[in-house]
Amino acid sequence: xxxxxxxxxxxxxxxxxxxxxxxxxxxxxxxxxxxxxxxxxxxxxxxxxxxxxxxxxxxxxxxxxxxxxxxxxxxxxxxxxxxxxxxxxxxxxxxxxxxxxxxxxxxxxxxxxxxxxxxxxxxxxxxxxxxxxxxxxxxxxxxxxxxxxxxxxxxxxxxxxxxxxxxxxxxxxxxxxxxxxxxxxxxxxxxxxxxxxxxxxxxxxxxxx
Numbered sequence: 001x002x003x004x005x006x007x008x009x010x011x012x013x014x015x016x017x018x019x020x021x022x023x024x025x026x027x028x029x030x031x032x033x034x035x036x037x038x039x040x041x042x043x044x045x046x047x048x049x050x051x052x053x054x055x056x057x058x059x060x061x062x063x064x065x066x067x068x069x070x071x072x073x074x075x076x077x078x079x080x081x082x083x084x085x086x087x088x089x090x091x092x093x094x095x096x097x098x099x100x101x102x103x104x105x106x107x108x109x110x111x112x113x114x115x116x117x118x119x120x121x122x123x124x125x126x127x128x129x130x131x132x133x134x135x136x137x138x139x140x141x142x143x144x145x146x147x148x149x150x151x152x153x154x155x156x157x158x159x160x161x162x163x164x165x166x167x168x169x170x171x172x173x174x175x176x177x178x179x180x181x182x183x184x185x186x187x188x189x190x191x192x193x194x195x196x197x198x199x200x201x202x203x204x205x206x207x208x209x
Contacts, residue, residue: 162209
């Protein structure tokens, strides 16, 4: 078993991004986080994202809405952010309240500002292996860890545990794509998969999604 130094790689990526942002001409990149309600995990995640954004020199804004906001009201707010030229990226923090259709909200975010990669347009572009498509952050991070660690994926058996739109499905597709890292033989397991343990034991690469 190979232990990947995730913290070390994360520091390296942050240093590289800091240099890249500093070298940009024009306005400072700005990303807006949309949070609905006060779920403790969501509060923590958004705080960490804003802290990292500040560290690399990216401006961040936070749009807070009560858990009682209707889907129609939230769509109006997303449209407002889409139309704001000073805002370059939008991240809607999941989970959203049960009365709000997450897929509808993700698809309302303009594809060009969908830095989370959840809009159907970006998901489709990822499936077509377009290099400039926005990809969901966690699976993109998984691939970056594999690449920077020198893990060989071609011809290997990769098992992904989970089939969520946010992690499992895109992680499987990224491991399957042509190129490196990629060209793996991918099995995606989920709650209805029998004997997951035996499948996981046969994996060369195991992703818990």
